[in-house]
Amino acid sequence: MNEILPFLKDLLSLPGLSGYESPVAMRIEEAWSSLADEVRRTRLGSVHAWRFGIAPAPRPRALIAAHMDAIGLMVTQIVEGFLRVTAIGGVDPRILPGQPVIVHGRESLPGVVVMPKAALLPPEIKDEIVPIEHLWVDLGLPATEVEQKVQVGDIVSFATAPMELSGETIAGHSLDNRASVAALTVCLQALRSRTLNWDVILAATVQEEVTMAGARTSAFVEQPTLAIAVDVTFAKGPGANDWQTFELGKGIVLAWGPNIHPAIHRRLKETAEQMEIPYKVEYTPRHSGTDAYAMQTVAEGIPTAVVSIPLRYMHTPVEVVALKDIERAGRLLAEFLCRLDKAFVEALNWS
Amino acid sequence: MIPDALLSLLERLCNVVAVSGDEGEVRQIVLEEVRPHADEVRIDALGNVLAIRRARNGDGLRVMLAAHMDEVGFMLVAEEGDGLYRFETVGSVDERYLVGKPVWVGKDHLPGVIGARPIHLTTPEERSRKLSLESLRIDLGPGRKVELGSWATFATPFRRLGSAVLAKALDNRLGVATVIELFRNAPPQLELQAVFTVQEEIGLRGASVAAYALQPHLGIAVDCTPAHDLPAPEGRENTVYNTRLGAGPAIYRADGATLSDPRLVRFLEEVARRHNIPYQIRQPGGGGTDAGAIQRARAGIPVVSVSVPGRYPHSPATLALLEDWENTLRLLTQALKEFTVEVLEEKRS
Numbered sequence: 001m002n003e004i005l006p007f008l009k010d011l012l013s014l015p016g017l018s019g020y021e022s023p024v025a026m027r028i029e030e031a032w033s034s035l036a037d038e039v040r041r042t043r044l045g046s047v048h049a050w051r052f053g054i055a056p057a058p059r060p061r062a063l064i065a066a067h068m069d070a071i072g073l074m075v076t077q078i079v080e081g082f083l084r085v086t087a088i089g090g091v092d093p094r095i096l097p098g099q100p101v102i103v104h105g106r107e108s109l110p111g112v113v114v115m116p117k118a119a120l121l122p123p124e125i126k127d128e129i130v131p132i133e134h135l136w137v138d139l140g141l142p143a144t145e146v147e148q149k150v151q152v153g154d155i156v157s158f159a160t161a162p163m164e165l166s167g168e169t170i171a172g173h174s175l176d177n178r179a180s181v182a183a184l185t186v187c188l189q190a191l192r193s194r195t196l197n198w199d200v201i202l203a204a205t206v207q208e209e210v211t212m213a214g215a216r217t218s219a220f221v222e223q224p225t226l227a228i229a230v231d232v233t234f235a236k237g238p239g240a241n242d243w244q245t246f247e248l249g250k251g252i253v254l255a256w257g258p259n260i261h262p263a264i265h266r267r268l269k270e271t272a273e274q275m276e277i278p279y280k281v282e283y284t285p286r287h288s289g290t291d292a293y294a295m296q297t298v299a300e301g302i303p304t305a306v307v308s309i310p311l312r313y314m315h316t317p318v319e320v321v322a323l324k325d326i327e328r329a330g331r332l333l334a335e336f337l338c339r340l341d342k343a344f345v346e347a348l349n350w351s
Numbered sequence: 352m353i354p355d356a357l358l359s360l361l362e363r364l365c366n367v368v369a370v371s372g373d374e375g376e377v378r379q380i381v382l383e384e385v386r387p388h389a390d391e392v393r394i395d396a397l398g399n400v401l402a403i404r405r406a407r408n409g410d411g412l413r414v415m416l417a418a419h420m421d422e423v424g425f426m427l428v429a430e431e432g433d434g435l436y437r438f439e440t441v442g443s444v445d446e447r448y449l450v451g452k453p454v455w456v457g458k459d460h461l462p463g464v465i466g467a468r469p470i471h472l473t474t475p476e477e478r479s480r481k482l483s484l485e486s487l488r489i490d491l492g493p494g495r496k497v498e499l500g501s502w503a504t505f506a507t508p509f510r511r512l513g514s515a516v517l518a519k520a521l522d523n524r525l526g527v528a529t530v531i532e533l534f535r536n537a538p539p540q541l542e543l544q545a546v547f548t549v550q551e552e553i554g555l556r557g558a559s560v561a562a563y564a565l566q567p568h569l570g571i572a573v574d575c576t577p578a579h580d581l582p583a584p585e586g587r588e589n590t591v592y593n594t595r596l597g598a599g600p601a602i603y604r605a606d607g608a609t610l611s612d613p614r615l616v617r618f619l620e621e622v623a624r625r626h627n628i629p630y631q632i633r634q635p636g637g638g639g640t641d642a643g644a645i646q647r648a649r650a651g652i653p654v655v656s657v658s659v660p661g662r663y664p665h666s667p668a669t670l671a672l673l674e675d676w677e678n679t680l681r682l683l684t685q686a687l688k689e690f691t692v693e694v695l696e697e698k699r700s
Contacts, residue, residue, distance in 0.1 A: 079582045080582050082581060082582060090470045090471065091470070092451075092467065092470040092473065092478055093478065094447070094450050094451075094467065094478060094481075094482060095450050095451030095467060096451075097445075097447050097448050097666070098448045098452065098505075098663070098666045098667035098668055099451065099452075099667075100507065100517070100667075100668055109512075110510060110512050110517070111512065111517075112517060112663070112667075112668045112670065114581070114662065114663055114666075115445075115447065115448075115663075115666075116579070116581045117579055117591070119579075119591040120579065120581055120582075120583050120584065120589065120591065121584060122584055122585075128479065128480070128481060129447065129478070129479050129480065129481060130447070131479075134584075136581060136582075138662065138663075138670060139512060139513075140512035140513060140514075140515030140516075140517060140670050140672070141512070141513050141514075141515070145513070160453060161508070163453055163462040163464070163506070164462065165434070165462055165463065165464070165490070165491060165492025165495070166434050166461075166491050166492030166493060166494050166495030167434065167492045167493030167494040167495070169492045169493060171453065171462070171464045171492075234469055234471070234472065237435075237466060237488075237490065238435060238466060238468075238486070238487065238488040238490065239466070239467060239468030239486060240468050240469060240472060244472065248493065249493055289471070312466055312490070313451070313464070313466030313467055313468075313469065314469035314470070314471060315469055315470045315471070316450070316451035316466055316467050316469075317451050317452075318451055318452065318453055318464035318465070318466055319466075320464060320466065320490065320492070322493075
């Protein structure tokens with residue numbers, strides 16, 4: 001059941017901010033090399049694992065994309081050995097005070113985000129939320145050493161170690177979207193003993209949190225017949241209980257909206273039902289907020305869909321995911337890919 | 352240099368959960384460490400550890416060293432099902448430090464997290480307002496049940512940062528480790544009363560009964576005090592630093608709870624100067640240490656506090672410099688060696 005846990009913990013312990021994914025990309029490449037026919041890196045750094053199909057060439061292709069980049073911080077200024085930072089990706093400033101981080105300077109330097117007391121802040125802030133531009137990162141080093149080792153533009157990643165919680169759940173930073181990278185790995189494992197008709201590319205993409213440039217270019221490189229983005233969605237929990245949220249550990253989520261091709265969506269639902277994988281439908285009336293948005297309009301256009309894993313406390317360093325949902329997403333994708341045949345190419349045509 | 356064994360003692364002390372009222376885990380370590388060196392050890396009605404090393408010669412001076420064992424943290428107060436718990440803070444914890452942090456709950460240090468509504472579902476206006484304690488939960492994961500009334504703390508493992516340490520509860524495990532080390536090297540000419548107190552963070556409660564029981568001639572509280580030595584905005588001078596990292600032990604003249612005995616302040620300063628030990632005078636202001644309670648015990652006891660400066664106490668991660676700790680140890684070791692009743696026979700001012 002929890003075979004994927006050690007690998008996932010590795011992923012959660014590696015940096016890999018948007019635009020600087022190499023540390024995590026290398027670990028993914030290593031794991032996928034033994035599971036795929038071929039692994040390639042794109043020009044922007046996305047990792048593509050290929051499984052070749054047996055249908056006569058030219059074969060149709062499916063691209064399954066999960067972004068591997070993480071949100072974090074970047075150094076903007078150094079004052080007396082303390083660092084000012086800005087956000088890379090969507091970071092709520094309220095989670096930052098007291099947060100352990102790693103500053104990736106000339107070497108990796110552990111530190112902590114700190115909040116000055118009111119008397120050391122502009123008077124209008126008082127005891128309210130301190131905006132990110134007034135927080136500091138403290139490395140505990142003499143100012144001269146900081147000047148030698150850190151410069152403006154260095155990246156800062158969260159250092160919270162992953163924790164196993166009750167009910168086969170895991171907490172950590174960057175579960176958005178390393179949980180989905182783990183799901184793709186589960187999928188590759190399930191495909192090991194299976195024959196595919198189509199060519200299949202599983203991709204760990206770069207830069208989703210900022211530009212979506214990874215998925216966009218991956219889709220261009222592979223020109224797939226269809227593409228599915230795998231990402232996390234909002235789980236119900238403290239502070240989040242409305243229609244946009246889904247039970248943690250109770251199944252996966254399939255998005256519905258303008259980024260979604262109805263035939264893929266329908267097939268995913270049928271496959272889930274046949275495999276008795278519980279799922280819910282998430283309504284995304286505009287932007288799905290995933291790589292599917294970018295992939296859909298690549299080249300002449302690509303039919304896309306989204307498979308999601310519910311996650312609590314998104315974009316905090318204590319995101320929580322149920323391992324069962326990761327497993328479910330991986331198994332569903334594997335079965336979906338195995339069932340792709342010539343007829344499904346036809347099914348993608350609008351009529 | 353701080354010896355490795357002492358540094359690993361500090362690490363052990365910082366990584367346990369011992370919130371005010373639940374000091375058992377620190378007490379256990381303290382007992383192990385002081386018993387081999389003590390003539391007498393007792394645990395009083397509140398849970399304070401009182402360790403005594405009698406004078407081998409000298410003039411009968413009794414000196415109390417007090418370090419509080421407790422740390423600020425949380426108590427789980429209501430269950431909401433499926434591993435979610437409401438909690439209250441114990442001691443002074445700024446609510447702004449809670450969000451997005453892992454915690455350790457109870458005797459088994461069960462892992463949990465304090466999450467927040469995803470940024471995607473919030474408005475900019477919402478993000479500029481504090482998340483109230485009432486809206487936050489400790490999440491232990493589906494299906495977990497723990498006893499209500501369990502205590503919890505921030506789950507920040509101890510780590511080295513070059514010549515600094517970063518940990519939760521350096522306030523006041525630095526003091527606990529310091530007093531253990533001083534007790535192990537007690538000088539022969541005085542009776543050393545090492546008191547490891549409970550419930551300091553909720554009103555200096557342990558120290559008051561310990562001082563009553565042991566009737567020292569003088570008391571020294573050993574603690575960790577905030578260093579607010581960050582740059583001030585717009586290039587202004589930082590006039591509210593309290594203490595500075597790297598400037599040595601902080602000697603108190605006045606805080607919110609105590610006016611230090613001037614003879615003791617003078618004596619410590621003289622010792623420091625004679626031995627070239629850097630020290631600083633903590634900026635007079637609020638806050639308080641066990642000295643406040645000791646001073647008012649029985650007919651009154653002369654006191655002073657000496658603290659290791661630490662940035663960001665009562666937060667998930669406090670940062671202190673090993674050199675400040677070392678100089679605190681040097682100052683107090685030397686002061687204990689040189690103490691005689693004459694120090695208290697001088698005029699107060």
